[in-house]
Amino acid sequence: MHAFANPTRFLSIAKPLTPWLAYGGIVLIAIGVAAGLFFTPPDYLQGESVRILYVHVPAAWLGMGGWTGLAIASLMQIVWRHPLAGVSARAIAVPGALFTAICLATGSIWGRPTWGTWWEWDGRLTSMLILLFLYFGYIALANASEERTTVSRATAIFGLIGAVNIPIINRSVVWWKSLHQGPSITLKGSTIDMAILWPLGFTVLGFSLVFGAIVLMRMRAILAEARVEARMRRLAEA
Amino acid sequence: MNHWPFIIAAYVLTLGGTGGVLLWAWLAMRAAETKSDELRRKR
Numbered sequence: 253m254h255a256f257a258n259p260t261r262f263l264s265i266a267k268p269l270t271p272w273l274a275y276g277g278i279v280l281i282a283i284g285v286a287a288g289l290f291f292t293p294p295d296y297l298q299g300e301s302v303r304i305l306y307v308h309v310p311a312a313w314l315g316m317g318g319w320t321g322l323a324i325a326s327l328m329q330i331v332w333r334h335p336l337a338g339v340s341a342r343a344i345a346v347p348g349a350l351f352t353a354i355c356l357a358t359g360s361i362w363g364r365p366t367w368g369t370w371w372e373w374d375g376r377l378t379s380m381l382i383l384l385f386l387y388f389g390y391i392a393l394a395n396a397s398e399e400r401t402t403v404s405r406a407t408a409i410f411g412l413i414g415a416v417n418i419p420i421i422n423r424s425v426v427w428w429k430s431l432h433q434g435p436s437i438t439l440k441g442s443t444i445d446m447a448i449l450w451p452l453g454f455t456v457l458g459f460s461l462v463f464g465a466i467v468l469m470r471m472r473a474i475l476a477e478a479r480v481e482a483r484m485r486r487l488a489e490a
Numbered sequence: 491m492n493h494w495p496f497i498i499a500a501y502v503l504t505l506g507g508t509g510g511v512l513l514w515a516w517l518a519m520r521a522a523e524t525k526s527d528e529l530r531r532k533r
Contacts, residue, residue: 274512281508285501300493307504350511358500365493462508469515476522483529 259475262336270468277461284454292448304362306451309437310459311355315383316418318348318463319411322390323418326411329402336471338402341411342394343470347463349387356380367431374430379421386414401478 288306295302322344329337359377360370371377393407403411425434436443444452 274516281505285505289497289501301496303497304500307500311504347511347515350507354504354507357503361496361500361503365491365496459508462512466512466515469512469519473515473519473522476519476526479526480522480529483526 259336263472263475266468266472270465270472273461273468274465277458277463277465280454280458280461282458284451284458287451287454292451295448298366301362301365302448304358305448306455308355308358308362309452310456311351311358312380313456314459314463315348315352315355315380316421317460318344318351319383319386319414320418322348322411323415326403326408329408330405330412335401338399338408339471339474340467341390341403341408342474343467345387345391345394346470347466349384349391351459351463352380352384352387356384363431369431372431374432375424375428376421376430376432379417379424383414383417383421386417390414400474400481 284306288303292303294300322341325334325337325341325344328334329341356377359380363372364370390407390411393410394403397404397407424430425432442449
């Protein structure tokens, strides 16, 4: 991991990788969305509203996956003082918050025709809302620091402690009875018929690649801004 | 109940939000890297 600790080496990999992730993600999303909207049958119980699954599930995965990545970066900053850990954690926070908000909004939109309500204060929805607030808190704490290429120790600890919420979100539908259905896709398999399930692979992978592209773009922007600041400081001192 | 207005709203929100943040990240990156390259050339 420390092989990538040098920002110059990181940029030599990130620059060519960014457009591949962005364009690859957009193509996969387009295939998944077209298939999900026009080529899959409606669900026998949910009807047409099941099509929201193809954007809701990737958003949930990336909201939770984003914080997991942020927590790993926080751990790397605290334990190994990896020079890019703070940059990557900062870069993950905004797209992570975006996909958590999309997950909550699309879930709410799906809930109205399916459950008959926009919102229910159950374990899954409430823990996901807490995740959104954790992202807002992290962004505020990270922006409070004047140092752009890292985050404060307190912010990194906040990132680690917030990770406690991830298994709670994951297990919430098992621990508490709620309107939200139980886990449909597990390591053992899926309870969703393949006729409906297959476009989900495209959208999950596509949105994940776009998420990766956004993170790399944000990391590159942060590193470039830091270079400008460092140069301006040197010029002012000269 | 017609489900399609709900489906369209969910997709517009997701694709619009993702596209918006992708564009914002790209513009910010391009602006920052252009500024950094200009400063390097001036040196």
